[in-house]
Amino acid sequence: MAAIKLPASSQPGQSGLIGRLANNQVLLGYLFILPSMIGFIVFFALPAIRSVIISFHEWNLLTDAEFVGLANYQDIFSDDRFWRSLQITVTYVMWNIPVQTVLAVVIAVFLERISNSSLLRGIMILPWLMPNVIVAMLFVWLLDPTLGLVNIFLQNIGIGKQAFFGDPNQAIASVAGVNIWRHMGYNAILIYAGLKTIPRSLYEAATVDGANLWEQFWGITLPLLRPVLVFVLVTSVIGSFQIFDTIAVATEGGPAGATRTIIVYIYEQVFERRINMGVATAASVVLFAILITVTIIQTRYLRAGQSDLADYQ
Amino acid sequence: MATLSRTNGTATEIREPKRLNVARIITWIVVGFMVFITLFPFYWVLRTALTDPDFGTLFAHASDLLPTNATLFNFERVLGMIDPSTIVGQESANLSAGTINFWVYLRNSFIVAGLVTFGQTLFSSMAAYAFARFKFPLRDQIFFVYLTGLMIPGIVLFIPNFVLIKQLGLIGTFAGIVAPGFLMSPFAIFFMRQFFISLNKDLEEAAMLDGATAFGVFWRIAIPLMRGPLLTLGLLTFIGAWNEYLWPFLVGRDESVRVLTVALNVFKSQTPQGAPDWAGLMAGTTVSIVPTILLFIFFGRRVVDSIQFSGFK
Amino acid sequence: MKRRFSVLLFVLVALLALAVSVSAQDSVTIRYQLWDTSQLPPYQQCADAFQAANPGITIAIEQLSWDDYWTGISTGFISGTAPDVFTNHLAKYPEFVALEQLVDIQPLVERDGVPTDIYYPGLADLWVKDGQRYGLPKDWDTVALVYNKAMVEAAGIDPASLNELTWNLEDGGTFMQTIAALTIDANGNNALSPDFDKSNVVQYGYIPDGMGGAYGQTQWSAYTASLGWTFNEGPWATSYNYDDQRFIDTIQWWADLALEYGYSPAFSDITSLGAGSLFQAGQGAMTQNGSWMIGYFLSSEFEVGFARLPAGPEGRKSMFNGLADSIWVGTQHLEESWAWVKFLASAECQNFVGASGVVFPAIPEAAAMSQQMRADAGVDVSAFVDQANEEGGTFLFPIADYAGEISTIMNEAMDAISLGQAKAADILPAANAEINDLF
Incomplete structure (x- = not known):
């Protein structure tokens, strides 16, 4: 972005007003990020660093901590439940992200290019307005094998009753389905906001050149949507790896451990066991490392910091 | 497609709208289906909220599409129009006897969500602007470190944060509930940065050349241009804060600062294998999402319509 | 822009004022x-x-x-x-x-x-x-049978006789016969009939309150105890008996109520809303639950009665919590x-x-x-009350360390058995070993 059509103002070494402004950027930059920096250090960085330290201790937060070196890490790496929880988490992400993102893009494009009805936009965001704990309870009710309306409907049309949350083979996909329901409209609105930043003139020019809607989507919409799409993908993948609320309500990690994702595993260490803070934080550090890796790959691959829009202007 | 290639220009002009119509019909069917999937669970919330709350009735008529023995009783309970201690008897064992001070909790929810939205949106936008526009040492590194804030499992953060809030003496205060989200959220910074990157610099540079200060440019030029994304972010932040559960549950359980989502707790399962007070819970849910729906109706149109960038194109 | 800024400021001040106006008072x-x-x-x-x-x-x-x-x-x-x-x-x-x-x-x-x-x-x-x-x-609480009076009477069974049921591992006793008679398929055959179709049941004889995890308080504990089995050697014991043959056989029988006999709904159908809601929806004639649920069952649309637990070889036993x-x-x-x-x-x-x-x-x-x-x-x-008053009618909830860990291990094993993924005899010994390793 810096290479394109940058006027002299951003080039250091210039004299007078321009140069002074450019030099001020350092001070200004720090000034602008100062409030957020305080919030970040106090509520994110310090607790996170403390967590890393705790992960080398055996500690229940109440009695004295005992330094145990890497023992907590050895514990989780030799725990089959931990490895299984990683595998379940990845399965969940694989169900959740592709379906949710594709649906969100389709809905957003539809809302922007075809309908433009604010009523439809309002409807699509509705599921996100419901707290996720309530959403989970509602779906437990709707998907119940015997009393749930969905199953009564499935039986009537001859598909037959599905256990959904109660079947180890369906449970994780069912949880993914519930979260897709809640989040697709939300992501669609974010993507929609991104679509609105694409200048209409580009489509007009493309139409004049004879490109159809499909070609316009691949040639203009998708490339120019990249910053927003990266944002949606990065945040929803991170969120998806940390799936917890729906499972806590709907399956509590069951049946037979089929929905024990990594956060459920961590939660169990703290609240279902004797506040195994060391093990819980060690597992969190591992999850953190995984997420960092995934995010770096995503941002590198998708060139998050750049916009193709500049190329068109 | 083969026929299309043989036709000349005039023929295509006639065929084009016809082909589009078929596509449109299919699209609208798909959209109709999506709207149904999106809205039906809401209908079910309302239907359950209007149903006779006795479990006997609720479970014996689980598949009735209309409320069984339709009643406003549940809404009266939620709005505090009925003294709950009078409804406890053997015939209503599943009904919650918890009190709901509805209007107090509503006010509290507005205070919490309002403060979080204001602080988080303002300070995150400032930081996002700095990351997108200013050049200063470690800029990209700091941004990436901020991003990692998203990747720290919430469960690892909330225990130390909870202890910190306790040490600051802020348990049971609005300040304690609001604090972690007031100064920043990695999500908000990431979100705004992606939009600032897409924003054309011409206007800002022109203003700078006219002698405006950097904060002036940010406040008078960049922010107005970002009206749409800002409103979107503000709305999303507000709704997210409105629906927050675990944190306000831990920090703000006192009557004077209890928010609506926490208050709904009285309708959840009372015993280990027990079922929640479904009808009461659904009535409570309905009432608690009405404000956010109203907000969305009121601002939603402006949110999306203002992302037109009329100011700089 | 200036006006907008002052509006924002006003809103913020108003919110802060609201926040401050709510003050806490101190007293003992x-x-x-x-x-x-x-x-x-x-x-x-x-x-x-x-x-x-x-x-x-x-x-x-x-x-x-x-x-x-x-x-x-x-x-x-x-x-x-x-x-x-x-x-x-x-x-x-x-x-x-x-x-x-x-x-x-x-x-x-x-x-x-x-x-x-x-x-x-x-x-x-x-x-x-x-x-x-x-x-x-x-x-305190004890456990008893809960029945749908109309369904029991429709099967020609005197509700009072439900207080006299017996149970054993060999043939299930009169308890098994009774719930078989109360299980009815779509053709109107009950489970005692040779024509009974267990894949198409419209009324179950007995709805178990789930698999019961590590304690089976309202589920299998009454049956395992009536065989003389105990969880451990008393309060604060450091080893469990989940590998005892009597326990293993009873758990397999419990799972087979649904898997094998078809007298009970599949366990995956029970877990989410619970046995109580299925019972209230008229899906089954009997269930079993704790005394704290009395009021819950009385809110049913039909008449409900409570009967004593079946008596096993070692008598009638309820967990006492x-x-x-x-x-x-x-x-x-x-x-x-x-x-x-x-x-x-x-x-x-x-x-x-x-x-x-x-x-x-x-x-x-x-x-x-x-x-x-x-x-x-x-x-x-x-x-419920007679059970508590009876000499030897109750046994205590097992008190021991590592309850959370034990629950995690047993829930998983029990789920697997109830889903037919594993036989009780194959996984309970391993689960028990894992539990005993905790101490």
């Missing part, structure tokens, strides 16, 4: 927590009576739903914000003792000469470890908290609870009031 207040809203009214009566007698103390009752209750207690311990006094559960308290979070009230009991023998036998002792006492009993009120070590007002706990455990308070009928208080006279309250309303709950 004892915070007391419980999870069941239906017990809120009688305990509020207790609090009112207590405050009238102790003008210096205010009781603030906080009620939280079951799941959030324990999260709140744990985080409260960590941050120093736990309630002064709270309702405690036998499955949770060993962990709290290990974390050193409960006040040993034995010295106070001795100092004030508080009688601990006025309760149902055994209840007070559940809360003692190594001579230290961590709570005073408030109530009891709650108590404990004091948190972090309380700033130990004496006031103790006064409140003493009052909660007294006849005066337990009579309020008994009169409400919601649970059976720990003091027998107060429990009798609860039974009488139901009887006055035309409901016979003697199946």
Whole structure:
């Protein structure tokens, strides 16, 4: 972005007003990020660093901590439940992200290019307005094998009753389905906001050149949507790896451990066991490392910091 | 497609709208289906909220599409129009006897969500602007470190944060509930940065050349241009804060600062294998999402319509 | 832009003003927590009576739903914000003792000469470890059969005869015959008929309350106990008997009620909304549950009765569970908290609870009031009370360390058995070994 059509103002070494402004950027930059920096250090960085330290201790937060070196890490790496929880988490992400993102893009494009009805936009965001704990309870009710309306409907049309949350083979996909329901409209609105930043003139020019809607989507919409799409993908993948609320309500990690994702595993260490803070934080550090890796790959691959829009202007 | 290639220009002009119509019909069917999937669970919330709350009735008529023995009783309970201690008897064992001070909790929810939205949106936008526009040492590194804030499992953060809030003496205060989200959220910074990157610099540079200060440019030029994304972010932040559960549950359980989502707790399962007070819970849910729906109706149109960038194109 | 800025400022100031206007007041207040809203009214009566007698103390009752209750207690311990006094559960308290979070009230009991023998036998002792006492009993519960009167009568069975059912591992006794007779397929055949189609059942004979995890309180524990099996060698034992052949066979039988016989709905159909809701929806003729669920079942649209558990080779056995009120070590007002706990455990308070009928208080006279309250309303709950009063009719909830870990291990194993993924004989020994390794 810096290479394109940058006027002299951003080039250091210039004299007078321009140069002074450019030099001020350092001070200004720090000034602008100062409030957020305080919030970040106090509520994110310090607790996170403390967590890393705790992960080398055996500690229940109440009695004295005992330094145990890497023992907590050895514990989780030799725990089959931990490895299984990683595998379940990845399965969940694989169900959740592709379906949710594709649906969100389709809905957003539809809302922007075809309908433009604010009523439809309002409807699509509705599921996100419901707290996720309530959403989970509602779906437990709707998907119940015997009393749930969905199953009564499935039986009537001859598909037959599905256990959904109660079947180890369906449970994780069912949880993914519930979260897709809640989040697709939300992501669609974010993507929609991104679509609105694409200048209409580009489509007009493309139409004049004879490109159809499909070609316009691949040639203009998708490339120019990249910053927003990266944002949606990065945040929803991170969120998806940390799936917890729906499972806590709907399956509590069951049946037979089929929905024990990594956060459920961590939660169990703290609240279902004797506040195994060391093990819980060690597992969190591992999850953190995984997420960092995934995010770096995503941002590198998708060139998050750049916009193709500049190329068109 | 083969026929299309043989036709000349005039023929295509006639065929084009016809082909589009078929596509449109299919699209609208798909959209109709999506709207149904999106809205039906809401209908079910309302239907359950209007149903006779006795479990006997609720479970014996689980598949009735209309409320069984339709009643406003549940809404009266939620709005505090009925003294709950009078409804406890053997015939209503599943009904919650918890009190709901509805209007107090509503006010509290507005205070919490309002403060979080204001602080988080303002300070995150400032930081996002700095990351997108200013050049200063470690800029990209700091941004990436901020991003990692998203990747720290919430469960690892909330225990130390909870202890910190306790040490600051802020348990049971609005300040304690609001604090972690007031100064920043990695999500908000990431979100705004992606939009600032897409924003054309011409206007800002022109203003700078006219002698405006950097904060002036940010406040008078960049922010107005970002009206749409800002409103979107503000709305999303507000709704997210409105629906927050675990944190306000831990920090703000006192009557004077209890928010609506926490208050709904009285309708959840009372015993280990027990079922929640479904009808009461659904009535409570309905009432608690009405404000956010109203907000969305009121601002939603402006949110999306203002992302037109009329100011700089 | 200026105007907009001032509007924003105004909104912020208004919000802050609202925030400040809500101020907290200070007084000697004892915070007391419980999870069941239906017990809120009688305990509020207790609090009112207590405050009238102790003008210096205010009781603030906080009620939280079951799941959030324990999260709140744990985080409260960590941050120093736990309630002064709270309702405690036998499955949770060993962990709290290990974390050193409960006040040993034995010295106070001795100092004030508080009688601990006025309760149902055994209840007070559940809360003692190594001579230290961590709570005073408030109530108890037992388990009984619950039946849909119309369905039972339609099968030509006298509801009164349900009190005389027998059970054994070999042929299931009259219990199995009865639930078979109550299981009806779409063609109207019951499960005793050779034409019975177990893939198309419209009315189940018996709806188990799930697989029961590590304790099977309202599920299999009545049956395993009637074979003479015990969880462990008594309170604070350090090994479990989940690998005992009697236990393994009973669990397999329990799972086979659905998997093999078709007398029960699939366990995956029961887990989400629970056996109670299926029963109330008219899906089955009988179920089994604890006495705290009496009111729940009475809200059914049809007439419901309660019957004694089936008698096994070693007799009729119900798990006997009891709650108590404990004091948190972090309380700033130990004496006031103790006064409140003493009052909660007294006849005066337990009579309020008994009169409400919601649970059976720990003091027998107060429990009798609860039974009488139901009887006055035309409901016979003697199946629960007789079980508690019978010599050898009850066994205690197993108290031991690592309850959370044990639950995690057993829930997984039990789920796998109930889903037909594994046989009880194949996985329970391994699960038991994993549990015994914890200690």
